[in-house]
Each structure stands twice: as structure tokens, then as C-alpha cells.
Amino acid sequence: MYMDHSATSPVDREVFEAMKPYFVDKFGNASTLYSMGRDARKAMESARTQVALLIGAKAEEIIFTSGGTESDNIAIKGVAYRLKDKGNHIITSAIEHPAVEETCKYLEKNGFEVTYLPVYEEGIVRISDLEDAITDRTILITIMHANNEIGTIQPIAEIGEIAREKGIYFHTDAVQSVGKIPVNVEDLNVDMLSLSAHKVYGPKGIGALYVKKGVRLEPIIHGGGHEKGLRPGTENVAGVVGLGKACEIAEKNLSYDAKYITNLRNKLIKGVLDSVEQSYLNGHPIKRLPNNINFRFSSIEGESLVLHLDSKGIAASTGSACSSKKLEPSHVLTAIGLKEVDAHGSLRLTLGKENTAEDIDHAIKSIQEVVKTLRELSPLWCAAPDAEK
Template identity: 60%
Template sequence: MSVKRIYFDHSATTPVDQEVANTMLEYMTEKFGNASSIHSFGREAKKAVEEAREQVAKLIGAQSNEIFFTSGGTEGDNWAIKGVAYANRKKGNHIITTAIEHHAILHTCEYLEKNGFTVTYLPVDENAMIRLEDLKNAITDKTILISIMFANNEVGTIQPIKEIGQIAKDKGIYFHTDAVQAVGNYPIDVKEMNIDLLSLSGHKFHAGKGVGALYIRRGVRIEEIQHGGAHERNMRAGTENVPGIVGLGKAAEIAQRDMDIKIKHITGLRDKLIAEVMEKIPHVKLNGHPTMRLPGNVNFSFLYVEGESLLLNLDLKGIAASSGSACTSGSLDPSHVLLAMGLSHEVAHGSLRVTLGRGNTAEEADYFLEVLPEILERLRSMSPLYGQNTETLASNPCNLCNHQIAQH
């Protein structure tokens, strides 16, 4: 009997939509011209690229001339941070971000710190939410950029983006948001939300890998960081990835068309998983904001369980998910996001992220809820710490984040 195969890792990547794949294939085989060429093949490709630019712009409430295609979220984050920093260094050298950003932001900021810039990393509360007062207090007369992610990739918490943008606008400071997890999965209007720069990545909402975009509000002072030809209006050198860009445009069109239906569907599955896990499984903590979170994000910490073991056992049952533990990448450190939220190393190591997509079903959720308790019981039975202090923890699962498991 074959094992079920269930994909609950949509925050890592999504399957390419069939409509998107068909569109991309056409521009790989039949309409394969270089968009910078002036002959008919090139003009055909150029037209398709500009149509995709319109589609992406409409998805986030921007103008098409404010969209610049990139290779994905990491490039967009690097360009936004470095480009604004270097273009505005005569005005100031201070950047504000948060302790829970994606490493594409954190490592870029660390690089700039080695090159004459100062960076403030705002803390977050137990739900991974920043405090607006902390942001206001961090601003100085040297602050040139605020970069705060729209929604966290691990725990799904959605930040008060419009309010952050208003604070930046009132102070004359540029505001960038890494919206890689949110675009295509949550309604965004860059004008209404006072966003100056926004990074997005196609493979998070059913386009291909290796393509994304950076929204740059008209008038923002920014330098290019990739040099060469005159592509993307002299802002981003490199031959355009026409199939990828066309696929991104089609995915943006589909996302805008189906947004309400998708959100309703995956929010229902998310709430079902949260309610039943919290009710039926002992010694568990929900990570992230209880309501202000991405529709498809669920993140739990299970006491007395190591995240990688949980993942491997779920995989044996055909379920693909992810963990806040970074052991698979060669590091023994738990998630920096969970630690910033106040969880102990031990509790953070027992985290599980389930991220749902439009193709997931109630039957798949039921199967997950059926096999999860069995796996947890088996793994916990092998832990020498299981059973110690459980009465105290069971009376208040929120104590999990402060409970120090390792006494030895």
C-alpha cells in the first residue's frame, strides 16, 4: 500500500500553477526571443515582460513603472537595503529593522554595519509583534531606512504595516518591507499602507523559482547594485528571465483573481488544525499572533520532542512540513525567531511549522491530526525528561516558553 503524500510546507515553496507552467513553456520554446532585441522575436518577448509588469503592479496596488524584476526575494532585499543605504548616506547612516527578519535582511544589515552604517534591531513581544513605541524611540536624525517584514516566514505574524509606514512617512524616512510570504497570500496595497519599497518572490505563490520583483515607489532615491547592461530601465543589469517573468505575471493575475476564495479556504484549515491540536495534545504552545497571522501558517512548540525527529517521522507518514530547528542546515541552533519571542532553546527545538496551500484539503488535515498524536507519544516516550513537571505545564501551556527543560 502506497504512503499518502501531503504537502504542508507552502512557506518554503509552492507548486507551479498549471496555467503558469503553460505560459512559461510557450516563452521557452516558441516565443524565446531576448526582450532587449529589436527584431520581432525580441519585441514579442518585451511586450510579454511589460504585460507581466502590469499584472504584478495590480496585485500590490502599484504603478507598472514602479516594478523591477529580480531573481527573487533575496536579491530584492539586498537591493532595497544596500541601494537605499548607499544612495542616502550623505543624509544619514542609520537603519532600523527587527530581530526576526529573514537572513536576507539580517545578513545584509550585518554587511552594512561593517561598512560604516549603524543598525537597530527592534525586539518583538511573545507573539513576534513589534511595539510601535520601540520603533518611534529608535528613530534618530540619521535614520534613512526602516525595513520590517510584512509577515514572518516562521510563525506567520503580520506586523502593523500601515502604522509603521505612516511613522516612516511622517519622519521622511523610507520604509521597505520584505513581503515574500504575504504577496499573493494576503491583500496588499502599497499606497494605502505607505510602503516605499517591497520585495516579493514568485515561488511563494505558484510561479517559478528564480524570479521575483522589487517595488520601488516613484521618487525613492536608490542605487542599482547589479551592473552591466541597460536592462530594467538601467536599474538592474542582466538578460531578462522572460519565461520566469511571464510566469510571475500570470501567477499574480491568478492570485488577485482567487485571493478571497483562497484565504477563506486555508484559514478554515488553519483554524481547524490549531483548535484540535491545542485541545487534544498536551504540552503544546501555539507560536505567533493568535489572530494577526498569515491565513495558512500554523507553528507549534511540542515539549519533550526534537523538531527534526518529528519532521522525519511525519515524512515517513507522507507529510511534508518544516521545523524551527536548523539542524538540517548543519547548525544546532534553534530558530532565531522563536528565541527572539522568548522561547527557551529546548522549547524552540521542538517546533513544527505547517503551512497550508490552496490545494490542501480537510481530509489531509484529518490525516495529519490522526497521525500526529501517535508520533508525539512515541517520541516523548523515549525522552528521559517526559513526565517531569508535566502537571505544572499542563495547567498553563503558556509556561512552555519560560520553562527550562534541561536541568542537567
Template identity: 65%
Template sequence: MYMDNSATTPVNPEVLKEMEPFYKEEFGNASTLYSLGRESKKALNLARERVANLINAEPEEIKFTSGGTESDNWAIKGIAFQKRNKGKHIITSVIEHPAVKNTCKWLEKLGYEITYLPIQENGIINIEDLKKAIRDDTILISIMHANNEIGTIQPITEIGKIAKENNIIFHVDAVQSVGKIPLDVKKSNIDLLSISSHKIYGPKGIGALYIKKGVRPEVLIHGGGQENNQRSGTENIPGIAGFGKACQIANDNLEENTRKLTKIRNKIIKGVLSQVDEAYLNGDPEKRLPNNVNFRFSAIEGESLVLMLDAKGIEASTGSACSSQSLEPSYVLTSLGLEPVNVHGSLRLSLGVENTLEDADKVINDIINVVNTLRSMSPLWNSKNGKSDLSIAGDEEYGLSK
């Protein structure tokens, strides 16, 4: 039972079918003039339209990249370099994805000043903090739409209005939100928006940067002049075709999938919180992605919880896949004001369209059993509850002697 869709998703069979011809008979370079090349060019243009339709953009405003990380880098570095004569101040938040956070850290070495807005206890920035942070030399605001760990949704329409009023470029990392909740770049006054294919049942290694007409981030990749001289490199036509199809499917099923996943999400949250002592939900209970659940449990290690759930056939994570190899506590969760000891007991479930309400029943029961098992072996939990040693586990079931 796969429940780590925020890390990546399987390729939809319809997407795979869309891609296959471009690996075989229709393998032409889109920059060539003969028929093979023209067929690839058609696929390129169709995909551009499909991506644009998902976010209410114009096709020519979509520039294909290798994924969300490149899109974030291009947006932030591109504006930082292009606007450097106006100012070197950028505003972002403390819970951005590493693709944004580490890009900003790199720019600090070049003399740029970055304001990292704090988040409130519910995982959402305070708009008043944003207003206070704006300066005469502020050139860019970069705030993610939805957080990859706790799923909280930021008020991007309100942020976009503030950015426009102050003549500041607004970039949104929408990798986790596109295709899961409605997003309108025009309504929200977004200038730049990052998208990734593999989060919405498309192939890995392909993404896009929406660039509003009139916005001209500095070019970072030079070469043959593809993507209207803004991002050179021979186009990955199979990936682009698959990405476009994934966007079309997501667009066609957005409302239905949102309703379905919200029901499953809420069932899991209610079931676990009502039946497990000292279990808590991280992030806002309402203003969150329909497929995101992020718990923390006192007195257990998240890694052990993930491994034991895996043994029961449930694949989940303790946080972002991009930082799961780190032993450091999640900076997203510590930004909520949580102590590191509590952060280590976190579990992220990110649902997919294949999950069902029946799956929720199994997940709830297995989480209850695994948490109880881990706590029965936890000196911290046992001392907290007046039990002197590990003998309460007692059973050979846990490999312990009395």
C-alpha cells in the same frame, strides 16, 4: 501531503503553460527590435502589469530580480549607499528573514548603525519602540509584512505612516504575504517592497522589487541597462511571464483562498491544542497568515517530529527553509522569549491551496500519534510525569526491550 508552502510551492499548471512558449518558439531577447524580441517585450510588459495589479502599484514601478533575496539586498544596500551622506542609521526587527538580517549585519561592518527592534510575546513589534528608535540620521526602516516562521503580520500601514511623517524610506519584505493577504503599497506608504515568485506557485529564480516613483536606490548590478538602467542583465522572460501569471491567479483567487486556508488553519490549531498536552501555538493566534501554523511541543525534538511525519506522508518543517540546516535554535522563536530547549520542539505547517479540511483531520491525528510516540521514548518527559525509565514504551513496536 505537502505542508511546507512557506519554503516553496509547486508551479501552477497554468503558469507552466504561460512559460512554455518562451523556451521554444518565442525565445527572443526583449532588447532586440525584430519580431521575436518584440514578442518577448510584450510578455515582459504584461507581467509587469500583473505584478503591479497585485499590490496596487504602477507597472513602471516594478523591477524584476532573481528573487526575494536580491530584492531585499537591493532595497537595503541601495538606500544605504544612496542616503549615506544624510545618515547611516537603519531600523529593522530581530525576526527579519536572513536576506534582511545578514544584509544589515554586513552594513554594520561598513560603519552603518542598525537598530534591531524587539518583538512582543505575540511576535509583533511595539510601535512605541519604533517611534523611540527614530533619529535625525535614520535613513531606512525595513520591516517584514509577515514572518516566514511564525506567520505573524506586522502593522505595516501604521509603520508606513510613521516613516512618511519622518521622511524616512520604508522597505517591506513581503515575500511571505504577497498573494496570501491583501497588500496596497499606496495605502501603506511603502517605498520599496520585495516579492518572490516561487512562494505563490510561480517558478524559482525570479522576483521583483517595487520601487515607488521618485525613490532611487543605488544601482547594484551594472551592465546593458535593462530595467530602465536600474538592474542590468538579459531578462528571464520565461520566468517573468510565469511570475506574472502567478500574480494574476493569486489576485483573482485571493479572497476565496484566504477564507479556505483560514478554516483549515484554525481546525488544525484547535485540534492539536485541545488534544495534546503541553502543546503551544507560536505567534499571534489572529494576526497571522491564513496558511501558517507554528507549534511547539515540550520534551521532544522538532527534527524527529518532522521525520516521523514524513514517514506518514506529511511534509512539514521545524522552521525556515533558509536556516533548516543549522543546529542553532530558531532566532525567531528565541526572540519570543522562549528557552532554547522549548524552541527545539517546534513544528511549522504552511498550508497550500491544494490542502483540504480532510487533510486537517489526518494531520491532527498523525501529530497526536507521533508526539505520543516520541514522548514515550523521552527520558525528560517520562521523568517529568513520574515514570522512571524507557520501559514504558515497552513494545517491540518501538524496538525497545523490557
């Protein structure tokens, strides 16, 4: 039972079938002039329209990349390098994905100043903190739409309004939200938005960056003139076709899938919190992605919990897939105020459209059994006074 869709999702069968011809039969280079190349270019432009329709953009505002990480880098560094003579201050949040966090840290080493806004217990940025952080040297605000670990949704439209009033570029990493909740770049007031195919039943290694018409970015990769010079290199036509098809399917099924998965999520949250003592939900209980559940359990260790669940046929995680091999606690969980020992007892379950009510029943029962087993072995649990149990 796969419950780690925030790490990646299976490729939809329709997506796979749409991609297949572009590996063998329609393999032309989209930048060539003969018919095979023109056919590849036509397929790419069709996919560009499919991506744009999902997020309420214009096709010409979509730049294809290798995924969310590259999109984030192009947006953040592109603004920083283009506007470095105007200012050197960037605002972000304390719970960004490493693709944003590490990019900002890199820029800090190269003459830029970065403010990391706190998010408090529920994992949400406060507008007052943002307003206080803005200076006359601020050139970029980059705040993720929804968090990859705890699923909290940020007030992006409000942040965008402030950025627009102040004449500051605004970028959002929407890798986790696109295809799961309504995302419209005009409604969100964003100048740039990152997305990735493999989070929405598309292939790995392909993504896109929305760049609002009129926004100028400094290229961070140099070569040919592909993708308006922002992402040079021979185009991944099969991947682009897969991304486009995945976005088309997501747009068609968005309302139904969100409602269906939200019901499963709520059932799982209630089932675990009602039946497992000292279990807690991390993040905002309502302002969260439809598919995201992030629990913590007192006196047990998250990695052990994940491995025991794996033995029961459940694929889950204990934090971000990009950080799962690190020994330090999740920076997201510590940012919402958890102690290290509590942060290490986390479990992330992220659902998908193929999950069923029967899956949820099995997950609840399995979590009950595994937590009980691990606590019987835990010196922390055994040593705790009965009143604390």
C-alpha cells in the same frame, strides 16, 4: 500531503502552460529590436502590469529580480549607499528573514548602525519602540510584512505613516504575504516592497521589487541598463511570464483562497491544541497569515518530529527553510522569548489551496501519534513530574 508552502509552492498548471512557449518557440532576447525580441518585451510588460495590479502599484514601479533575497538586497543596500552622506542608521526587527538580517549585518561591518526592534511574545513590533529608535541619522526602516516562521503580521501601514512623516524611506519584505492577504502599496505607505514568485505558485528564481516613483536607489549590480539599471542582465522572460500569471491568478482567487485556507488552519490548530498535551501555538493567534501554523511541543525535538511526519506522508518543517540545516535554534522563536530547548521543539505547517479537510484530519492524527511516540523515547518527558505532563 504537502504542508510547507512557506518554503515553496508547486507551480500552478496555468502558470506552467503560460511559460512553456518562452523556452523554445518564443525564446527571443527582450532587449533586441527585431520581432522575436519585441514579442518577448511585450510579454514582459504584460507581466509587469499583472504584478502591479496584485499590489496596487503602477507597472513602471515594478523591477524584476531573481527573487525575494535579491529584491531585499537591492532595496536595503540601494538606499544605504545612495543616502550614506545623509545618515548611516537603519531600523529593522529582530525576526527578519536572513535576506534582510544578513544584509543589515553586512552593512554594520561597513560603517552603518542598525537597530533591531524587539517583538515580544506574540512576535509583533511595537510602534513606541520604533518611534524611540528613530534618530536624525535614520535613513531606512525595513520591517517584514508577515513573518516566514510564525506568520505574524506587522503593523506596516502605521510604520509607513511614521516613516513618511519623518522623511525616512520604508521597505517591507512581503514575500510571505503577497498573494495570501490583501497587499496594497498605497495603503501600506511603503516606498519599496519585495515579493517572490515561488511563494505564490510561480517558478523559482524570479521575483520583483516595487520601487515607488521618485525613490532613488544606488545600483548594487552593474552591467547593461536592464530594469532601469537596477537589475542589469539578460531578462528571464519565461520566469517573468510565470510570475505575472501567478500574480494574476492570486489576485482573482485571493478572497476565496484566504477564507478556505483560514478554515483549514483553524481546524488544524484546534485539533492539535485540544488533543496533544503541552502543545502551544507560536505567534499571534489572530494577526497571522491564513495558512501559517507554528506549534511547539514540550520534551521533543523538532527535526525528529518532521522526519516522523515525513514517514506518514506529510511534508512540514521545523523553522525557516533557509535555516533548516542550522543547529542553533530559530532566531525568530528565541526573539519571542522561547528558551532554546522549547525553540527546538517547534513544528511549522503552512497550508496551500490544494490541501483538503481530509489532509487536516490526517495531520492531526499523525501529530498525536508521533508526539506520543517521541515522548515515550524522550528522557526529558520521562523524567518530568506527572504534574508537568
